[in-house]
Amino acid sequence: MWQLVKEDVTCVFERDPAARNILDVLTCYSGVHAILFHRVNHWLWQRGLRWPARFMGNIARWLTGIEIHPGACIGRRFFVDHGTGVVIGETAEIGNDVTLYQGVTLGGRTLSAGKRHPTLGNNVVVGAGAKILGPFLVADDARIGSNAVVLEAVPAGATVVGVPGRIVRCKNQSAKCLELVQDQEAAIRQQAFDAYGVAGDTDDPLESAVEQLQIQVAQLRAELDRLGKRTG
């Protein structure tokens, strides 16, 4: 445990150029306070002390603005920079050397119990405000751009940006990553240009109007026939 805590503190120097010395890191980094609380809370949670773990988690949230469920499994050298607004759900799993910035959510999209939060591999970086929602894998070395909303698995080494998230880079040129980029590009090409703003699957407005008129004429004829029979 001591070694784990030491690594959580010292890794800050590698990831934030603003960190000047150990006093700075221990006293001014809410992300460090949050992970130190979490190490204890997770230990309590694993031993069945559920309420104390949750209560301490809530105290940590008051103090740091970072909400980490005590059930979340977090690897070594975890760093949350700035921190405010970070939320990490109960079934989230996080590998080693992961960095999150402020406003990140590792959340779920279902109310059913069981695995519902994402799994982050090793060395993943998640930019400020990004939301990763659902029980899928964001594989090793992936980078998630600030404010991205990620709803699907991310292959190793990919950089994902936007809403919904799309891959813009494949760091290790893996076949899986490149294949996904090709699929995305094909989808974009398919919906690239609709002449005069009319897409192929859209009805011609003139044709629709004529169809409506035909229906109304048929209804009027039927009504006339009915009236004719009644008077005749």
Ligand SMILES: CC(C)(COP(=O)(O)OP(=O)(O)OC[C@H]1O[C@@H](n2cnc3c(N)ncnc32)[C@H](O)[C@@H]1OP(=O)(O)O)[C@@H](O)C(=O)NCCC(=O)NCCS
């Ligand atoms: C996603 C990120 C890691 C990409 O970095 P990169 O590999 O250097 O990539 P680039 O800057 O060359 O951008 C690649 C493309 O994605 C776009 N892009 C980059 N970041 C984006 C974002 N957050 N949202 C939307 N598009 C983004 C770029 O405009 C570029 O598009 P183009 O190819 O059409 O020109 C980085 O932009 C980012 O968002 N990092 C998070 C930083 C952060 O949260 N800092 C908080 C500090 S307090």
